[in-house]
Amino acid sequence: MSNGSDNTGKPPAPGFPQITPAAGEARALPRVTVAPLPTIAPVITAPPVAVPPRPVAPPPMRTGPTPLPTRPVITAPSGFVAPPLPPRPVIAPPTFAPPRAPAIAPPPRAPAVLTPVAPPRPPTVSAPRIAPPVLNLFDEPEPPPAPPPPVAIAPPAPIAAPRTSPISATGAIETISDGQATALRALAQNLNALDYFAVLGVAHAATPGQIKKAFYKESRTYHPDRFFHLLDSQVKTDLGSIYKRITESYYVLRDDAKRKKYLADISGADRASKLRYTEATESELKAEARKTVDEEFGNNPKSRPFFKSAMADVDKKNWASAERNLKMGLTYEAGNARFKELLLDVQKKLDEQRRVSGEAFKIK
Amino acid sequence: MADIAVGIDLGTSYSCVSAVIDGQPTVIPNEWGEYTHASCVSFLEDGSVLVGNAAKKNIITNAENTVYSAKRLIGRFFFSDEVKKATTVMPYSIVEGPNNSVRIQARGRTYSLPEISALVLKELKAIAETYLGQPVTKAVVTVPAYFNDNQRQATKDAGRIAGLDVLRILNEPTAAALAYGFGKDMNQRVSVYDLGGGTFDVSVLEIGKDVFEVLSTAGDTYLGGDDFDDRIMNWMAEDFLAKHRLDLRQNRFCLQMLKEAAERAKIEVGLNGVADISCPGICQDVNGNIIDLQMQITADHFNRMVMDLVQGTFKVTDESLQSARMTVNDVDAVILVGGPTRLPIIRNSVKHYFQKNPMEGVDPDQVVSLGAALQAHALLDKATETFLVDVTPLALRIGTVGGYTEKIIDKNTPIPIEKSKSFTTSRDGQDKVKIRVYQGESNRADECELLGEFEFGGFRVGYRGEVKIDVTFEIDSNGIVNVQAADQETGQRTSTTISLSSGLSETDIQKSINANQQVQLANHRDLPAAR
Numbered sequence: 063m064s065n066g067s068d069n070t071g072k073p074p075a076p077g078f079p080q081i082t083p084a085a086g087e088a089r090a091l092p093r094v095t096v097a098p099l100p101t102i103a104p105v106i107t108a109p110p111v112a113v114p115p116r117p118v119a120p121p122p123m124r125t126g127p128t129p130l131p132t133r134p135v136i137t138a139p140s141g142f143v144a145p146p147l148p149p150r151p152v153i154a155p156p157t158f159a160p161p162r163a164p165a166i167a168p169p170p171r172a173p174a175v176l177t178p179v180a181p182p183r184p185p186t187v188s189a190p191r192i193a194p195p196v197l198n199l200f201d202e203p204e205p206p207p208a209p210p211p212p213v214a215i216a217p218p219a220p221i222a223a224p225r226t227s228p229i230s231a232t233g234a235i236e237t238i239s240d241g242q243a244t245a246l247r248a249l250a251q252n253l254n255a256l257d258y259f260a261v262l263g264v265a266h267a268a269t270p271g272q273i274k275k276a277f278y279k280e281s282r283t284y285h286p287d288r289f290f291h292l293l294d295s296q297v298k299t300d301l302g303s304i305y306k307r308i309t310e311s312y313y314v315l316r317d318d319a320k321r322k323k324y325l326a327d328i329s330g331a332d333r334a335s336k337l338r339y340t341e342a343t344e345s346e347l348k349a350e351a352r353k354t355v356d357e358e359f360g361n362n363p364k365s366r367p368f369f370k371s372a373m374a375d376v377d378k379k380n381w382a383s384a385e386r387n388l389k390m391g392l393t394y395e396a397g398n399a400r401f402k403e404l405l406l407d408v409q410k411k412l413d414e415q416r417r418v419s420g421e422a423f424k425i426k
Numbered sequence: 427m428a429d430i431a432v433g434i435d436l437g438t439s440y441s442c443v444s445a446v447i448d449g450q451p452t453v454i455p456n457e458w459g460e461y462t463h464a465s466c467v468s469f470l471e472d473g474s475v476l477v478g479n480a481a482k483k484n485i486i487t488n489a490e491n492t493v494y495s496a497k498r499l500i501g502r503f504f505f506s507d508e509v510k511k512a513t514t515v516m517p518y519s520i521v522e523g524p525n526n527s528v529r530i531q532a533r534g535r536t537y538s539l540p541e542i543s544a545l546v547l548k549e550l551k552a553i554a555e556t557y558l559g560q561p562v563t564k565a566v567v568t569v570p571a572y573f574n575d576n577q578r579q580a581t582k583d584a585g586r587i588a589g590l591d592v593l594r595i596l597n598e599p600t601a602a603a604l605a606y607g608f609g610k611d612m613n614q615r616v617s618v619y620d621l622g623g624g625t626f627d628v629s630v631l632e633i634g635k636d637v638f639e640v641l642s643t644a645g646d647t648y649l650g651g652d653d654f655d656d657r658i659m660n661w662m663a664e665d666f667l668a669k670h671r672l673d674l675r676q677n678r679f680c681l682q683m684l685k686e687a688a689e690r691a692k693i694e695v696g697l698n699g700v701a702d703i704s705c706p707g708i709c710q711d712v713n714g715n716i717i718d719l720q721m722q723i724t725a726d727h728f729n730r731m732v733m734d735l736v737q738g739t740f741k742v743t744d745e746s747l748q749s750a751r752m753t754v755n756d757v758d759a760v761i762l763v764g765g766p767t768r769l770p771i772i773r774n775s776v777k778h779y780f781q782k783n784p785m786e787g788v789d790p791d792q793v794v795s796l797g798a799a800l801q802a803h804a805l806l807d808k809a810t811e812t813f814l815v816d817v818t819p820l821a822l823r824i825g826t827v828g829g830y831t832e833k834i835i836d837k838n839t840p841i842p843i844e845k846s847k848s849f850t851t852s853r854d855g856q857d858k859v860k861i862r863v864y865q866g867e868s869n870r871a872d873e874c875e876l877l878g879e880f881e882f883g884g885f886r887v888g889y890r891g892e893v894k895i896d897v898t899f900e901i902d903s904n905g906i907v908n909v910q911a912a913d914q915e916t917g918q919r920t921s922t923t924i925s926l927s928s929g930l931s932e933t934d935i936q937k938s939i940n941a942n943q944q945v946q947l948a949n950h951r952d953l954p955a956a957r
Contacts, residue, residue: 235808235810236808278637281637281815285815286903287804287812287813287903288810290805291808302842306842306843306844309840309843310844310845313843
């Protein structure tokens with residue numbers, strides 16, 4: 063670079079901004095906007111490293127007089143003389159001060175106002191547990207036909223009648239006829255009456271291979287991409303809900319553990335309410351477990367040993383000790399109804415015992 | 427003229443556009459014969475905008491007004507780590523917008539990230555229109571498989587702003603597999619190893635003739651070719667610091683030159699096994715001496731520098747195989763996607779890991795856009811021949827009490843899918859309920875990505891616990907989450923408002939569409955500004 067040596071030993075060219083130790087940030091520097099020193103240009107053009115194989119565009123016609131890059135000058139502190147340097151004349155202390163204080167405002171964490179409802183619990187109304195929202199748009203609030211009953215009455219229904227597809231499994235889809243649309247409508251509404259095996263059209267004993275095959279077959283028929291070019295949004299919505307149920311069925315049936323549980327669910331008494339796979343969530347399972355522990359030993363680690371020994375005392379009919387332990391336990395956990403009740407019982411027993419022993423003493 | 431839809435690979439560093447022409451998926455070159463275009467947007471002094479490889483040169487000359495790697499920021503909150511990191515290293519100005527969103531300032535105007543990406547899309551659209559000689563209004567746009575809902579939504583918004591009807595948001599590895607298996611009538615299990623500029627994804631697919639079923643997907647949105655460059659850059663800067671006691675990283679202009687040199691060195695070391703790095707006159711010392719940077723890097727040295735990054739990708743690959751319940755022996759073919767997979771160290775490691783040679787003859791820079799074009803074509807076609815069954819990469823969760831979350835939909839669940847959950851009111855007379863929706867693998871809310879807060883109103887008012895609301899969570903074919911709620915007893919659908927979201931409002935989008943139409947693309951003077 064010829065221009066490079068030109069400047070050697072001279073004070074920095076006027077156009078070059080200086081980086082002073084205080085200004086750690088490039089943006090704060092004065093920028094060269096005019097005075098395009100043509101000799102400097104080569105510095106910014108590609109260093110002689112082999113250009114990547116990508117075709118390089120000819121310079122766009124419109125870049126015009128671009129402001130030249132400022133070749134920064136890095137200035138050491140004023141005491142700078144020669145190689146044996148004082149501390150470390152780096153531009154700024156190596157601490158990277160972010161230009162802006164990142165105003166970190168994590169979203170306000172409001173407590174969730176909702177409490178998830180405990181899931182399975184056989185519903186009192188045997189309405190389909192989950193009605194796809196689309197249905198509500200067109201039906202009366204409660205769909206009159208009340209789909210499930212016939213299926214629900216005979217619990218271990220071996221397999222629902224295989225669905226007949228209103229749509230050809232192969233070939234181009236030009237249009238959907240009114241008849242097909244009505245059939246799709248009916249199928250979409252009837253989904254909640256079908257179990258997953260019926261949705262995929264496989265037997266309860268189907269092998270994983272058969273399930274996959276059935277899913278591929280249904281995908282070829284009902285995949286929404288097949289109908290993407292259609293304009294009728296109602297047909298598309300129906301097809302969408304049908305296909306979503308197909309993927310849901312496949313998701314459950316392809317997993318051995320889930321499939322086993324599902325099969326047990328739909329073979330049981332409340333089949334109608336379990337046609338869609340429900341799974342107690344992690345937190346619900348945990349809450350359940352905690353509840354049982356709470357009821358047995360209290361939910362405070364400090365009170366638990368007292369309650370435990372109190373129970374042992376009650377077993378041994380050692381009422382006085384049981385009372386002490388219960389009282390100690392309740393100081394840590396005043397709200398435990400179960401042990402409060404137990405304390406009353408124990409105190410009653412203790413009174414009785416005292417009365418008995420007192421009377422006995424008197425008699426003697 | 428027949429309706430045409432293009433496939434667009436909107437990458438972190440490079441983008442590519444393709445279309446199916448006469449039944450053949452074809453990559454569309456620009457006027458100068460370039461097939462890939464830097465995802466780089468440079469705002470020029472006269473108000474016009476330069477996009478592509480020409481704009482990439484402006485990273486050094488017009489640093490403050492040249493935006494690149496915008497994909498790293500799209501759909502993220504301002505307080506996220508990625509954005510914090512970008513604010514320190516990017517030469518352009520990143521500021522906070524409303525609702526913790528990210529905005530970029532250039533030439534006195536503030537742009538949202540979708541607006542920046544929309545400018546890249548506008549350029550690609552213009553390239554396609556010039557080549558095809560007809561207006562292009564429909565497109566399939568790809569995103570990394572591991573993108574969350576916010577990022578997908580933002581990408582979709584970018585398409586709308588650019589005047590494109592985004593037919594589908596497609597996952598990049600899935601698109602690559604489609605390009606690989608299309609029309610070949612094969613029954614195979616393939617693994618797609620997609621190392622891009624800013625993200626890493628790996629997907630395992632089963633191709634059964636015309637059905638492309640994604641079995642699992644895994645990824646890391648913080649790992650990509652840029653990180654390889656960073657390693658070289660840091661090494662160069664450290665070396666320079668030791669020699670001259672000047673830290674080049676303190677100056678953004680030096681930093682940009684270092685970055686460019688590092689990227690070239692990486693490519694050259696991959697091609698030739700050794701690379702000479704030379705940045706003449708990178709800076710001046712206090713005496714006005716101009717200092718050059720001259721170094722050499724060997725393949726061995728480079729490999730040692732990036733070994734841990736490469737190993738990181740195989741941890742993710744392990745995870746994907748495990749989720750698919752497969753071992754490497756079950757994989758019939760391996761497809762490499764993304765520029766960095768040209769590096770011998772990646773090729774050799776992949777070969778070693780899978781015990782087989784990756785597929786040859788697929789250009790890792792173009793395969794994704796070709797797949798997207800095939801999908802775009804299939805969507806418009808009446809006789810669709812391919813069926814993609816993708817999965818959701820992240821578990822969908824809702825916030826519960828105490829900063830915890832509860833899983834609603836598992837990761838790797840096939841989409842589209844919906845799942846309902848019942849909720850009940852917790853207070854008497856409560857007339858609205860709020861739920862926060864998250865995506866992520868942790869049960870702690872602060873370790874997951876917040877998608878939004880939904881507020882449901884307009885249901886019956888009753889005693890607490892009496893009103894039950896069914897909330898339906900749907901993940902559609904784009905991997906985008908929709909939430910709806912209905913009163914369980916009456917079936918009455920409730921109104922929904924999203925009160926917290928990183929996305930743009932409808933009015934913002936309309937404004938952006940207008941602004942985007944006004945923009946003059948610097949390379950395409952002959953094109954009308956708005957079509």
